[in-house]
Amino acid sequence: MTNLNGGDNDAVLRGQAQILQYIYGVLDGLALRCCVELGIADIINHHRSPTTLAEIINGINSPSINVDGLERLMRFLVRRKIFEDNSTRIKDEEKENVYYSLNHCSKWLLRDAHMTLAPLIIMRTNxxxxxxxxxxxxxxxxxxxxxxxxxxxxxxxxxxxxxxxxxxxxxxxxxxxxxxxxxxxxxxxxxxxxxxxxxxxxxxxxxxxxxxxxxxxxxxxxxxxxxxxxxxxxxxxxxxxxxxxxxxxxxxxxxxxxxxxxx
CATH class of the missing domain: 3.40.50.150 (Vaccinia Virus protein VP39)
Known part of the structure; x- marks a missing residue:
């Protein structure tokens, strides 16, 4: 199957997806910087167990925190496989609680670890x-x-x-x-x-x-x-x-x- 310009449609779409990946890839680094600045990985690590959004909010300890923005950030980082999403559904309340945990990727974001990439993220995204x-x-x-x-x-x-x-x-x-x-x-x-x-x-x-x-x-x-x-x-x-x-x-x-x- 070819497009109007005589090219392979699948190849053209793959090329488009690749370009879009490069365009929006800059957001990955900035999201990591935000995560390091807020100390999100450290907050989860200090809990030593899967952590709710509310517990992360308490750890950030800001009187004017943007809860919706933080939730969007966490969804983005989970999508990028930076954190694990351990969701549980509460039947009687018919709602879902999300519990975030570290993985082999997010452990490199710990600011107080001996082996960490957090300072490099702060430097490279400066x-x-x-x-x-x-x-x-x-x-x-x-x-x-x-x-x-x-x-x-x-x-x-x-x-x-x-x-x-x-x-x-x-x-x-x-x-x-x-x-x-x-x-x-x-x-x-x-x-x-x-x-x-x-x-x-x-x-x-x-x-x-x-x-x-x-x-x-x-x-x-x-x-x-x-x-x-x-x-x-x-x-x-x-x-x-x-x-x-x-x-x-x-x-x-x-x-x-x-x-x-x-x-």
Missing amino acids: PIIMTPAHLLSHSIKHGGSTFKMNHGEEFFDFCQLNSEFNKVFNEGMACTAKITTNAIMLSYKNEFDELKGSIVDVGGGIGVLVAEIVKAYPHLKGINFDLQHVISTAPTYDGVTHIAGDMFKAIPCAETIFMTVKL
């Missing part, structure tokens, strides 16, 4: 990062960086000048570093046993990755190496020294040089 995308066609047509067009500075210069966003960015990177570290240490356990002296993590952010390595292998001394504005927000870790600098100019001396590339 308007500072998202708005330059609106200048992509201008950048392709005329050249130049969309970020600089929008904010007047290149990305890392902007981070250096804006401590609040710098913190958001570093926390987003740190949460992925924990996940990366876990995978690396599971895969290369014997290799770390054989290392000696010091290990430098080039572009190590606030030092999460090298700190985890040194914690697991205390015979190593860790060096976390990154730009000054990044190092300035890094916490103190046992066995780790923070050194500020530019990797394109020089790297601290160490027996092992470590670098991860995030695509």
